[in-house]
Amino acid sequence: MGGSTNLPPGFHFFPSDEELVIHFLRRKAALLPCRPDIVPTLPQNRYDPWELNGKALQAGNQWYFFSQATQSRASRNGCWNPIGADEAVSSGGSHVGLKKTLVFSIGEPFQATKTNWVMHEYHLLDGNVGTSTSGSSRKRSHKKKGQPDKECSNWVVCRVFESSYDSQVTFHEEDMELSCLDEVFLSLDDYDEVSLPKN
Amino acid sequence: MSISVNGQSCVPPGFRFHPTEEELLNYYLRKKVASEEIDLDVIRDVDLNKLEPWDIQEKCKIGSGPQNDWYFFSHKDKKYPTGTRTNRATAAGFWKATGRDKAIYNAVKRIGMRKTLVFYKGRAPHGQKSDWIMHEYRLDDPSSTTDAAPTATMVVSASTSSDAGQEDGWVVCRVFKKKHHHKDAGAGNGKRGGGGRDDGGKAARSSSPLYSSDDALDQILHYMGRSCKQEHELSSPRPRTATSRYLRPLETVLGGHGFMKLPPLESPSAAATARNSTTTPLAPKGDGNVEREVAHAEDLHQPHRDGGITDWAMMDRLVASHLNGQHDASTDQLCFDGTAGHAGGNDALDDTAVNGLAFYSAAATRLLGGAAAGSSDDDLWSFARSAASSERLSHVSP
Numbered sequence: 007m008g009g010s011t012n013l014p015p016g017f018h019f020f021p022s023d024e025e026l027v028i029h030f031l032r033r034k035a036a037l038l039p040c041r042p043d044i045v046p047t048l049p050q051n052r053y054d055p056w057e058l059n060g061k062a063l064q065a066g067n068q069w070y071f072f073s074q075a076t077q078s079r080a081s082r083n084g085c086w087n088p089i090g091a092d093e094a095v096s097s098g099g100s101h102v103g104l105k106k107t108l109v110f111s112i113g114e115p116f117q118a119t120k121t122n123w124v125m126h127e128y129h130l131l132d133g134n135v136g137t138s139t140s141g142s143s144r145k146r147s148h149k150k151k152g153q154p155d156k157e158c159s160n161w162v163v164c165r166v167f168e169s170s171y172d173s174q175v176t177f178h179e180e181d182m183e184l185s186c187l188d189e190v191f192l193s194l195d196d197y198d199e200v201s202l203p204k205n
Numbered sequence: 206m207s208i209s210v211n212g213q214s215c216v217p218p219g220f221r222f223h224p225t226e227e228e229l230l231n232y233y234l235r236k237k238v239a240s241e242e243i244d245l246d247v248i249r250d251v252d253l254n255k256l257e258p259w260d261i262q263e264k265c266k267i268g269s270g271p272q273n274d275w276y277f278f279s280h281k282d283k284k285y286p287t288g289t290r291t292n293r294a295t296a297a298g299f300w301k302a303t304g305r306d307k308a309i310y311n312a313v314k315r316i317g318m319r320k321t322l323v324f325y326k327g328r329a330p331h332g333q334k335s336d337w338i339m340h341e342y343r344l345d346d347p348s349s350t351t352d353a354a355p356t357a358t359m360v361v362s363a364s365t366s367s368d369a370g371q372e373d374g375w376v377v378c379r380v381f382k383k384k385h386h387h388k389d390a391g392a393g394n395g396k397r398g399g400g401g402r403d404d405g406g407k408a409a410r411s412s413s414p415l416y417s418s419d420d421a422l423d424q425i426l427h428y429m430g431r432s433c434k435q436e437h438e439l440s441s442p443r444p445r446t447a448t449s450r451y452l453r454p455l456e457t458v459l460g461g462h463g464f465m466k467l468p469p470l471e472s473p474s475a476a477a478t479a480r481n482s483t484t485t486p487l488a489p490k491g492d493g494n495v496e497r498e499v500a501h502a503e504d505l506h507q508p509h510r511d512g513g514i515t516d517w518a519m520m521d522r523l524v525a526s527h528l529n530g531q532h533d534a535s536t537d538q539l540c541f542d543g544t545a546g547h548a549g550g551n552d553a554l555d556d557t558a559v560n561g562l563a564f565y566s567a568a569a570t571r572l573l574g575g576a577a578a579g580s581s582d583d584d585l586w587s588f589a590r591s592a593a594s595s596e597r598l599s600h601v602s603p
Contacts, residue, residue, distance in 0.1 A: 013216070013217075013220060013228075013245070013246045014230070014232075014243065014247065015224060015228045015232045016222050016223065016224030016225075016228045016229070016233070017216065017220045017221065017222050017223075017235075018220065018221055019219050019220055019221075020219070020220070020221045020223065021218065021219030021220075022271060025218050026219070028218075029218035029219060030219070034282050041217065042217050056308055066511050098472075154579075158290065175350060185302060185307075187302040187305070188321050190304075191303050191304035191305070192303050192304070192323060
């Protein structure tokens with residue numbers, strides 16, 4: 007599941023936004039090797055999302071790959087359309103990247119059908135390929151605006167998943183939540199503390 | 206302390222230690238019990254009595270990335286030399302078991318049990334509940350796998366009942382902070398993937414089939430929560446009385462919709478409902494789904510609907526079908542057909558199931574019935590008593 011690493015069971019590739027930008031995208035853009043080199047580079051507009059299996063890095067129900075950003079995000083059977091506002095990815099207090107969310111639609115434009123396939127596309131922000139800190143004032147201003155600052159390098163790293171699966175949450179976040187019944191019993195425990203009349 | 210080789214963390218960036226329950230039990234705990242070596246010292250041994258939950262984060266850190274859950278091995282010792290209970294007190298508080306123990310299955314069979322504990326600050330009768338939750342996993346006792354053990358899963362009440370004789374030895378624990386669902390429901394949408402979750406992502410929180418037996422209950426409770434809320438709203442002009450004071454915890458649990466999980470359509474709970482209603486409504490995913498299915502089943506079985514009463518009858522049926530479903534799930538994960546799954550002569554199991562059902566529906570009816578009528582504390586007391594007595598009962602039964 008996790009690419010070519012010899013980690014023991016229980017380790018899964020589940021990078022944070024920050025990790026994707028700092029450890030993967032930034033190194034890719036700077037032509038540095040990524041270690042481990044597990045995220046493959048794909049031409050973004052060639053594959054439909056369901057074709058990624060075996061080509062992109064699969065982690066759980068998510069697929070990861072590098073790509074060159076393009077204006078048209080069309081593939082053979084449809085295209086990716088941005089939805090929502092872009093999110094800033096920050097690291098150590100400054101914005102280092104931008105996260106766009108896109109949804110895959112099948113068919114011709116204007117009569118396309120939306121699918122459950124979602125892509126997070128991460129971009130580097132201007133001035134962050136090197137260690138330059140210039141432009142930080144501009145960087146701060148983009149947050150609420152639809153249009154981001156000029157993005158540097160056209161490398162992006164993408165996470166694709168089908169939103170009807172759990173993949174977006176975590177691998178198995180259910181473990182981390184109490185079941186409803188547990189919640190009920192937890193609240194019943196409170197009744198213990200109300201002193202019961204003794205029979 | 207992070208796992209490291211020559212002082213360098215050897216967890217590559219992007220990787221998280223978040224084992225499945227099966228990995229925890231079948232790989233880590235099994236090796237621990239057998240004293241086999243585990244590559245990378247990911248899960249540390251911890252003396253639970255000497256470690257406060259807030260210190261666990263530092264002690265059980267893995268790699269350098271953000272962590273929401275922490276893992277450790279703990280060796281359980283008896284509280285008293287003669288007793289069977291475990292001492293889980295620390296300097297600042299104590300871990301208290303809650304709910305029922307949950308059986309953990311892999312694809313083939315039951316592999317262990319999970320106990321849920323909550324950390325209370327302070328000392329026993331006056332402890333203050335915290336958000337720290339612990340899941341304590343233990344392997345099945347090899348001798349009791351076949352007959353005695355399955356009953357433990359069906360005992361709905363006393364969490365302490367099922368572990369007599371298993372209070373010794375290694376367990377593996379996962380500690381995390383309980384999420385505040387109300388807050389999360391709002392924040393989650395904005396934070397995680399923006400519109401991605403809004404857009405066709407309503408069902409994104411629904412879980413894999415492994416967890417679906419809980420989902421069935423969630424569905425029921427969702428339904429309960431809704432009627433409870435409605436009924437409470439009806440009676441809300443009343444001033445705050447003692448009753449509403451007692452009701453508050455339940456509201457907190459059931460009232461919010463933020464944390465309710467809708468089961469996926471192919472889930473056994475949906476199948477169970479479909480079995481009741483004899484047709485399979487291919488309802489679109491969404492919030493109205495449960496209600497529609499329930500209403501559908503009601504129409505078929507109870508043509509004369511008279512207000513809230515049928516709701517509860519429906520509830521009981523749902524509980525019953527759930528318990529059947531769970532029962533089958535314990536024999537065969539894939540078989541959800543009511544009776545075909547289990548072999549005859551398994552009377553003990555059936556009894557417990559019935560007891561569990563009786564207790565559960567009694568509890569629900571009492572609590573919520575009391576809430577609806579807004580009647581008096583009597584309901585509450587008798588409920589508490591019945592809960593207490595059934596707890597005693599299950600203490601007695603091994």
